[in-house]
Amino acid sequence: MEPLDLIRERLGAAVPGAAIEVVPNPAVAEQSSLRVDPGHAVAVARVLRDEAFWQFDYCSNVTGVDWPEAILREPVRLRRLINGVEREVVSIVERRRPGCLEVVYHLYSMRLGHGPLILRQRTDNRVDQVRVASLTPVWRSAEFQEREVYDLFGVVFEGHPDLRRILMWEGFQDHPMRKDYVEPDDYEYEPTPHDDVLVKARRHYPVGGGG
Amino acid sequence: MNGGLDERALIGALSTGDLMPESAGAAIEEQRPPDASPSGSATRSPAAESVRGEGEFLEVSLGPHHPSTHGVFRVDVVLDGERVVRLKPVFGYLHRNHEKLGERGSYLAAMPYTDRLDYFCSLTNNWAYALAVEKLAGLEVPERAEYIRVIAAELTRVQNHACLIGFLLQEAGAMGTPIMYAFREREKVLDLFESLTGARMMCNYFRFGGCRCDLPPGWIEQCRRVVAELPRFLDEFENLLATNEILMARTQGVGVLSAALAVNAGVTGPNLRASGVNYDLRKADRYGIYDRFKFRVPLGAHGDVYDRYMIRVLEMRESVAILDQALAGIPEGPILNPRSRLRSFRPRAGEAYGRLEAPKGELGFYLISDGSGSPYRYRIRPPSFINLTVLEDLCVGRLLQDAIVILGGIDIVMGEVDR
């Protein structure tokens, strides 16, 4: 499989107007990924699947990731004049990272045996614009997994044939896998008598819960 | 329509495709997706015949409390007589939000929870998680630990396939006998796991960079004895039902899955190889030390339930071959990478996706680490959950009895489907 930059150029040529950028992966596995804008995602996916030398005919994994708003502190090397002498200083620069919901696709080619190519789609924010293009028309394996991301993260997939909650029951309101999800305290909880569990249980079962 | 309608109406409840000679009624083009029609059998496709118009459909929900849904799994079935018109699976009855649990505790704390994913194959779940973390942190695994992992995984594959064959034949109606033979062999394998890891099903045995403890003395001889007896069990199974006319009639040509639909719908494992696609992660991904062992990958030609059944029997024979080679070649040496830390294990920031050939298909773990002690994002790619995508395509137009056998053929475990 060629390096990501080559794939990026070819995809850019194949799908004009698609904003594709490489997202580096610092881990040892060096599985970097390509970020695609939701508008052109389906076209890029179709090219990746049908192009002869790629043939990514198998979408193995669709994952939702929640990136809440965060202040990132990164050490940056600066050359600054300190009392007249030019010296290297490492200072912490704070950068505000806007919150967003991200969907990650791991693509493999069963026919040619290479992969994984990792596609990422990001939503604009975590509150109202949570729309992303669904890749189910291209790979049927994404159907259930996209429904699960919709159910647990709240990402709306446009073009999904049957977007309903898959794991939680219909009446459930919230999205449990988000980082800021507060566990409801009201559902039937088995009181075991020790420390915070005990406290929580006492609120529920004032009489019961011995020990 | 010809005069035979009233007579057929009487038996219409069974609306059998090939009961009566070719009725003169106009064969109405079937509404189902074209590639799911049974290619092999010569009978007219059943769905076209069953469109009679009068009499509304029967809406039944199979499960979650049903004898053959492999756990708490519900299927909303719309029946025309006994023929399935629409089939919607409903999940979530065993949903424990396993991924949130994984993100709450440390990397080590998530390991015992992976036993509870596919509770038939806890050792392959452990290995998949350990594989992903080793890919994330870049840990090497010593030689002896790799051999132990291959032996444990192949033993798990044998007992999982044995269980599946037992359940599938139980659903086809052979009450109790095949499942008891399968469980008799499974008990021997579980005793091996208990003497090795301490627990029969919830092993929690692999660690990042190797195994938790070494093989107890005499375990390899015991394992060799068990593996030596497996072929006898497989022959007994093939004599019992493989060429049984009733079973062949019940499973051949039923639930045919075309190779194109299988690949596109992400079906993996024996179900995919039964449709003729040569994709086995042990050969494709070259993880662990599988490239040192000589074993073959059985491929089906028709992609129906009979092929899925036979592929699993043949895979068990291949696993026995691997086990013989691995047990012969296991070296002495350390079983845990000295660099791997048990408690405060903090991999560098980044992400990794590790996957392996679990008995049910491709089991993958996707981990995003932010440098802290617990994973930022802990995602499981469950094979049985995604294999169910094609359940409706296989069942529409067939009898209710076929739908149950097809569901049995796909081999799902609800712990892994609902997570």
Next chain:
Amino acid sequence: MVEAIDQVFVNLKHAVVGWAPPAWQAWVSAGLTVAALMGVFMSLFALVVLLERKGLGRIQNRPGPNRVGPWGLLQPMADFIKMLTKEDVVPAGADRVVHFLAPVAMVAPVLLAYAVLPVGRNMAAVDLDAGVLYFFAVGACIELSVFMAGWAGRNKFALLGAMRAIAQMISYELPLMLAAVPAVMLAGTLSLGGIVEAQAVPAGGWLARWHVLTPWGLAGLALFTIAALAEANRSPFDLPEGESEIVAGHLVEYSGFKYALFFIGEYLGMFAVSGLGITLFLGGWRSPASFLDWVPSYLWFFAKLGGFVALFIWLRGTLPRVRGDQLMALAWKLLVPMALLNIAVAAGWHYSAGWSFAGAWLARWGLGLGILGLGYGALARGLYESQGFGPRVYRFAD
């Protein structure tokens, strides 16, 4: 001495009837027969339930019930008490009257069917001239009760089970009767006693002339057994009660003693049909050879019945369930044509009785078996190969 043991029950009954005042004698004799039949077959039911569970257990490498009483002998008693004490749940939406009558309609006809069954030498309750006709007439009522059970429960699975039961039992009534026709034809009488007489040991010879010892008898018994399996909803044909598909079929809304009644009805139906099979093909209560006549006649009957029950248990422990449409195809495309062919072969056998040249017996057998074998080969192959079933060869990629 031998005669006394053989007729001990008959003489006992005559003695007891003798004590009763003449006006009451008819009632007492009828009461005694009914009591005897009910007692024998109910205890046989209890024993067979235990044997079935132990037999299936042993097939499946487990000892079977052995906790209640020595070797589990009190297990039927325990089951009976459990059935009595279990709460009898009637679903709210159920049609109460039909729900209540269904088990009654199941057991009553089966008990009626025992009236004509010759259990031993002149031990048949009523020796009707049209015994076989009566048997089939009464046997046909079971479908009604199964449908009542399925319909009354207002449960979707029960309805599916009931529809399957109707289709299966009606379709297998025909091969059952057609398989019995050659035996009746050759014996020349519809009365079961007459048929058993026709299979007696001939004047000079020592071997009994059982119908099964003829080509058409052998095929007839096989066809009869397959049809009997379907009539009694037993192993490969237990579709109405498909446990793994429609939970418990028509029995899904029954619990407690009503469920036990259905259970009893099923087993008694199995005994009745195999009893008829024994009478038609295996010489009823006759011994296979003259030198074995010293064994009491009723022992022969129950030994053969035991053989049938063992076969049923063995089939239940091995075979998977047949699918709905294949069940129909088997009945209409294999059993009915084979039964008709069998009648033709029986006729051929009857009219070739006169051949006296050397090897006539062998020629008649060869001809009969040849025709039946060809018929079976063509029909089974047509039914089976046309679907493309068969063992397969798999390729391997390394």
Next chain:
Amino acid sequence: MSRGVRLVGLGIVKGLIETARNFIGSYRDPRRLVTVEYPEVRLPPVERARTFPMLVYDGADPEAGLRCVACKICEKECPPQCIYIEADRDARGRVLKRPRVFDVDCSVCMGCQICAEVCPFDAIKMNTEYELAVADRFGGLLLRKSQLVRSTEYHRTVHPQEAVEIDAQVAQARARAEAKARAGGGG
């Protein structure tokens, strides 16, 4: 015929023969009757078997010989957080190296032996008792320190090989401590 002349029905007969072989075998061949009839006959104990944790103490007195020093590593590392420890305090409130309260909530514990694995003092090991039915679901399943404590002799019966190694280590550590104390005292 494409697959040779095969009598339809042969497969069924082969299956019947197989079940008959098992039926007859169950009376003669021990491999064909594998049931262990539980209360009377029990499976032989396995060296590494594990159900719920237990606290090991040396010598005779559970209070004095308790190896646990209330370092709360197992409480932190336990995946379902079912261990609850409160360190003992002496008269003046200083923390002692002894647990006053050590609860394991058996309704939550899944027997994964991570506590035994991470404990640096070999104080907590996995027990193998499995007949633990109780009537009260809440209080009954919370095992207090008094119910968790087991002697080394018991540990030696339950995990023979492991116990021998650990006893050797504990004895060595104790010997070194005394030697240092004597040397410290003597020097």
